[in-house]
Amino acid sequence: MPINKDEFRHVDYSWDDAAVEGLSPVEALVYRSNILGDDQRITNTGGGNTSAKSTEIDPLTGKEVEVLWVKGSGGDLRTSKPENFSSLYMEKLIALQDIYNSADEVGVKTQIEDDMVAMYRHATFNLNPRATSIDTPLHAFIPYKHVDHMHPNSVIAVAASKNSKELTQKIWGDELVWTEWQRPGFDLGLKLQQICRDYPNAKGAILAGHGVINWANDNKECYDLSLDIIEKAARYIEEHDKGEMTFGGQKYATLAEDKRHAVLAEVLPFLRGLVSGEKKLIGTVQEDDTILRFVNSADAPRLADLGTSCPDHFLRTKIKPLYVDWNPETDSVEKLKELLTEGVAKYKADYSEYYEKCKHDNSPAQRASSPSICLIPGVGMVAWGKNKSESRVTAEFYNCAVEVMRGAEAIDEYAALPQQEAFDIEYWLLEEAKLQRMPKEAPLARDIVVVIGAGDGIGKETAFRVAKEGAHVVCADLRGEAAQKTADELTAIYGQGIGVAGSGISGCGPAIAAEVNITDRESVKKMFEKVTLAYGGIDKVIVTAGVFLAPGQAGMSNDQQFDVSFAVNVKGGYIVGTEANELWKAQGLKGALVLTTSVNAAVSKKGSLAYDTSKAAANHLVRELAVELAPLVNVNGLAPATVVKGSTMFPRDRVIASLTKYNVEFSEADSDDDLRDKLANFYAQRTLTKSPITPADQAEAAYLMVSGQLSKTTGQIISVDGGLHEAFLR
Incomplete structure (x- = not known):
């Protein structure tokens, strides 16, 4: 009997009749999909x-035809739009059964089953370019208008229990039919078609080890049914919850937050180096009560070793996580590093053994063997992915796996998929084809780039430039609000990404802000700790922050101007470089440091004594750091000249003073931008190229120096000055 929707406790009922009124069939499907995907308890991201x-x-005949609209390959229900759905002629999809049945060998994992996927394109309605999902026949062959296939933690807990068949009958009675584990595909679609014939009153099926699929002839009725199924499973688990004895009870205590973060700040770069041996990875930290209850528990080692069940989960979490049996109360951080080193090495060996044991003659080559999930008692979980979005999804999926194990252990005994079945999903040729269809990674997609001075001018332009190439950007500035504005603008452009996971700053997207005073080592350390917790480490650091103090500015004496100029322009770069080097050494991964100097370092002129000499010292700092940080880190300098546009070094009063000094005509009524343009054009006439120098010009050079294209260049100064022959380095 259905539960009253007003009494749901474990799902949010979001249906609004007014929102659906007047929608086309596909728009109404999108609405249902979005509200289902919006609740993590109903399904995971992309699942x-x-x-x-x-x-x-x-469009060819002008006649009415029946069309299947189904979520396409790689889509996400929460964010789906009409263009994310495939459309196929139902008549042609049904006709594919004749082709399938004519094969010499039919059934799950047969060649004809895989071959059928390519045939779906021939059934495409209205030239829809959306790639069809492997699950298409599950929807096509069920003789109902509306079908939902969800991955709710509570239902998967039942599906992944040792006695899932008996539990299915106990919880849902004849509403749902239990089916044994079988990977999705054409054959499973045919089995579901037969279930509908054999059990005409059934409303859905439990797919063992996988999830649930249910059907109805009305859009809202299908939605209501999905939630009712999930609510019943969740209530049954709630009734059998083991309370303090969940996962066998707690073996370890959680460290206080400040101690956890201190451990993570020291361990994450080290761990990133261990797991990034094949390709660099980006981290996400999960340290909420739910994950801590699991990693601290007596049963965590046993359950972690069993691995995950739902195919969606282990495609990202791999066959199992790395669990490190570290005692947070008595063991040192150095001990944790030893355990991680041993654990990652063993994990890689075990993964290669798993691949060799389970591979077929036509299996794709072995992929990266490092763990994508690391579990540390007292601290939490660290998930790894090729970018922040992927690592958040990986974390989300293991969060789901933990809830599945909790539910299964409460009502029965958790049962993971056999290794061969897991392998046949992970290395399925159709999954490999999906990976091959993924867009090529951007040059900096796996890099964490810290841009100091990102609040405006050259720094902001540089942040945008490296973000364009896929970088995860830390927008750092003395002015926290300016840094946040840049980070917010980048996130608005590139999106937060998918995946609903990550604790605190680690739940971030492609850009974060950090307030930093580069003349204060503690402030710089704090910034790098924030970066580490957000992404797991660093790769490139670009310092564009600097200061120019005109004689008499701010009432400073010449001595004070020297102190401030050298503190910011020289000592600041030194502090940043040496602190960043601690992370680079811990990671053992190649890095790059760019310091912004100036062509003034090579040109003697009146009126900028403190600035020019500090920049000359900065030039030599580049060379010294190149020697100190070699061979792991390339250090180079960027030497701009007269970048007026967007620069805080050229406030209105300084621009007017310069225009007056050089007898350039202007009006007090001119805007700040107009005044800067006049000064920039004047300066341009003194160069060989006769072109104004912009922040974008500097950003292009900064990107070049961290792009890897100059990997054999270090200790050099690159001038971007339009060609000032006085500044030619000799």
């Missing part, structure tokens, strides 16, 4: 799929 069958006008 599950929905469909609707509607009558459409065939």
